[in-house]
């Protein structure tokens with residue numbers, strides 16, 4: 001069980017790293033490297049999107065990285081978040 005949780009945790013981290021790497025190849029309308037933001041609210045859980053790194057600029061660049069997730073994915077992600085939280089408790 002311990003080993004299984006570790007596998008899930010590293011899968012999740014590697015997925016985040018892939019998202020970060022992908023974001024470096026996208027430029028917004030004002031020529032800046034976009035940032036990937038993830039919505040963790042219950043209605044848009046796990047929705048990743050590109051946006052302009054300049055907060056409040058008129059650039060308005062917005063691109064969805066993934067379509068909104070289905071209910072099943074949300075359940076899986078909530079489980080992953082709980083796993084990560086438990087690791088954080090162990091570490092610090």
Ligand SMILES: [Zn+2]
Pocket residue numbers: 028029030031032052053054057059060061
């Ligand atoms: Zn911009």
